[in-house]
Amino acid sequence: MNDRFEIAIPTLFGLEAMVSRELYRLGYDVKKTENGRVTFDGDYDAVIRANMWLRCGERVLIKVGEFKAETQNDLYEGIKSLEWERFIDKTDAFPVKGHTVRSKLNSDRSSQITIKKAVADRLCSAYNVMSLPETDVTYQIQFTIIDNTVTAMIDTTGAALHKRGYRALSNGAPLRETIAAAMVMISYWKFEYPLLDPFCGSGTIPIEAAMFKRNIAPGLNREFAFMNFPQISERDIQDVIDEARDDIHKDVCPEIFASDIDTACVELTMENAKKAGVYDFIHVSNCDARKVFIDKPYGTIITNPPYGERLSDINECKKLYKEIGRSFSKLDKWSYYILTSHEEFEKEFGRKADRRRKLYNGMLKCNLYQFYGERPPKPETGK
Ligand SMILES: C[S@@+](CC[C@H](N)C(=O)[O-])C[C@H]1O[C@@H](n2cnc3c(N)ncnc32)[C@H](O)[C@@H]1O
Structure with missing residues (x-):
């Protein structure tokens, strides 16, 4: 739980300040606010709390690294240099998705293939294995390449945070x-x-x-991807859930x-x-x-x-x-x-x-x- 890293919260445009305000109330100092993303430093406890409590953010992502890249080779080398084995074990699955905006690397698909290969090569060499079965826990890798800056992240949320679990049914034009x-x-x-x-x-x-x-936590009645991560114990999750139940303003x-x-x-x-x-x-x-x-x-x-x-x-x-x-x-x-x-x-x-x-x-x-x-x-x- 003491492991620390950067945590990125993607937001709809216009909601960055609201998410910053929410993080501040949760006790976290915002490090960086960009269009559509707010970043802060945290640990696995922060991962649980941000998922449980953020009302205005879209997901909670662990930032594995960020670097400049203009070619597929830059992308491969940059991704391969990151410490993926810090999060992903040799039998875990690691699908990749993401998008590119205003960058020389302008194909989502090619970038996705390069990133997948670079992570696989890194893990094979870190674990000294020839192949990766990808049969255990899923770590969804999410990347953005914006203005030639690659941000490589791991999703801890699963279904986006706006899916609270109460609106299985909706009308034709529901609001997020x-x-x-x-x-x-x-x-x-x-x-x-x-x-x-x-x-x-x-x-x-x-x-x-x-x-x-x-003061009902928006994530109280749903599941999250992090619930399957071995880095986070059931006890730690249950503590945050129990605390959230106690924190409801019943009066x-x-x-x-x-x-x-x-x-x-x-x-x-x-x-x-x-x-x-x-x-x-x-x-x-x-x-x-x-x-x-x-x-x-x-x-x-x-x-x-x-x-x-x-x-x-x-x-x-x-x-x-x-x-x-x-x-x-x-x-x-x-x-x-x-x-x-x-x-x-x-x-x-x-x-x-x-x-x-x-x-x-x-x-x-x-x-x-x-x-x-x-x-x-x-x-x-x-x-
Ligand atoms: C954009 S939707 C609102 C979506 C809503 N915020 C949600 O999250 O589902 C507009 C709603 O206005 C309703 N509506 C249209 N004309 C109306 C009127 N004159 N009086 C009351 N409701 C009306 C429609 O039935 C529709 O449900």
């Missing part, structure tokens, strides 16, 4: 859990006041909000409203909330966002309405944005956080945002439009 969590964290929503998502779809925002405020009962015009989405949100263990805190209803009203003076709307990606839907969307501009204004002291890829959202909505923040929902460039409400009075009790 990592973005939903980031939207909630950006909003500084205070759980003593209600939260509303009037376009809830499969319920990602309300569920992530409830999990965040109840925090947020009031969350989720609604959608589509009854199938209402059902879906209820199903997913049950799976995530937060059903008791989310009031789900079938309602048109143009008519939504909550009789509470203060609160926060966090939502992602339809974007109108297809040309035929754009006018419909513009009309919808105008109408929610009017309906939301009845909640005049509330704050709103609205994510859409529609460039002219503010014009249609009828109000200029106090702040905009660029976020990517997968590959789709969006803006989070932030409209600040009135500051609510300090709650008398609670955290």
Whole structure:
């Protein structure tokens, strides 16, 4: 467990600062923040904790090495010089995947083949064997070659971190859990006041909000690749799981409203909330966002309405944005956080945002439009 190395957390573009903030809260100092990646120093305990607790990162990767390469030979020699035997034993499997961006080595496939061969040669010579059966634990090697810099890493996560395990079912256009969590964290929503998502779809925002405020670790109900690594004992994993269970804020009962015009989405949100263990805190209803009203003076709307990606839907969307501009204004002291890829959202909505923040929902460039409400009075009790 005391072995130390660099750990890289890939993120969706726009979420780097959120991941840095999360790492800081976990007690780790961020070493480097690049576009789409945050790096820190840690050990196997940090691997378990980062996988268990990060809400906004996509995976947890052990960085084996980084070097410049412009030719296949540079790549082969660079990879072969790294200490792969520090992690991978002579019977372990080591599939390779990755991608190249703005580099002389511009073929993902050729680079993958070269890396596989270089790692195999390194392991054969380190273990003094002629062949590697690859029958034991799987260490997924992940590489990036960006601006001629090769980063060679081992994945400890398996299925990406946004797969929390509660959303086996989704609607047609679900939001990544990592973005939903980031939207909630950006909003500084205070759980003593209600939260509303009037376009809830499969319920990602309300569920992530409830999990965040109840301090439910996002990785509590899923498996990770590191669980098979012999470097990490079952006892160490169980300790982190037990600690996470103890850390749930059982006395925090947020009031969350989720609604959608589509009854199938209402059902879906209820199903997913049950799976995530937060059903008791989310009031789900079938309602048109143009008519939504909550009789509470203060609160926060966090939502992602339809974007109108297809040309035929754009006018419909513009009309919808105008109408929610009017309906939301009845909640005049509330704050709103609205994510859409529609460039002219503010014009249609009828109000200029106090702040905009660029976020990517997968590959789709969006803006989070932030409209600040009135500051609510300090709650008398609670955290
Ligand atoms: C982009 S999706 C939201 C996805 C959601 N955040 C999730 O994670 O699944 C937009 C949702 O708005 C709903 N919708 C469309 N028009 C609506 C309206 N007028 N009122 C309420 N919901 C509406 C759709 O049914 C769809 O579920």
